[in-house]
Amino acid sequence: QVQLVESGGGLVQAGGSLRLSCAASGRTGSSYAMGWFRQAPGKEREFVAWLSRSGTTYYADSVKGRFTTSRDNAKNTVYLQMNSLKPGDTAVYYCAAHSRLGVSTTEGSYDYWGQGTQVTVSS
Numbered sequence: 001q002v003q004l005v006e007s008g009g010g011l012v013q014a015g016g017s018l019r020l021s022c023a024a025s026g027r028t029g030s031s032y033a034m035g036w037f038r039q040a041p042g043k044e045r046e047f048v049a050w051l052s053r054s055g056t057t058y059y060a061d062s063v064k065g066r067f068t069t070s071r072d073n074a075k076n077t078v079y080l081q082m083n084s085l086k087p088g089d090t091a092v093y094y095c096a097a098h099s100r101l102g103v104s105t106t107e108g109s110y111d112y113w114g115q116g117t118q119v120t121v122s123s
Contacts, residue, residue: 002026002097002112009093009117012085016121020080022095022114033098034078035110036069038091038119045094047105051078058103063089085121092116 008020022034033052039045049069050058057069068081078095096110104110 002032004095004097004112004114006093006095006114006117009119011120011122014086014121014123016085017081017083018085018119020082020093020095020117020119022078022080024076024078024097031099032111033100033104034069034071035096035098035104036067036080037094037096037107038089039094039116040088040091043091045107048093049080050103050105052103058105060105082119085119087121087123090119090121092118 003025005023006020008018010018012018035050036048037045038048047060048063049067051069051071059067066084071078094116095114097112098104098110100109
């Protein structure tokens with residue numbers, strides 16, 4: 001079992017930055033690849049970013065060049081650095097963990113989920 005806890009959400013103006021953290025506890029978080037998803041009001045949850053055990057990344061086109069995900073295995077923590085934020089980035093952001101090989105962009109591929117953290121970008 002892995003427990004995931006996100007933090008770092010908040011209110012920011014358009015063009016600003018936030019860094020989300022996802023702390024893993026339980027079975028070693030570094031054993032898992034990690035994903036970030038988000039869900040805006042009235043919309044389905046969507047893929048944002050993926051991070052392999054070794055640090056390889058993959059991003060949704062909507063955030064490519066603005067968001068960066070990374071991990072500190074010593075701290076069992078994964079980060080999502082979000083720059084040049086837009087009102088359209090407003091959503092609850094979730095981190096998730098999976099044990100599969102390769103990139104996973106679908107919710108069903110993930111074994112564990114955090115509770116989410118709210119990000120609100122004002123115009």
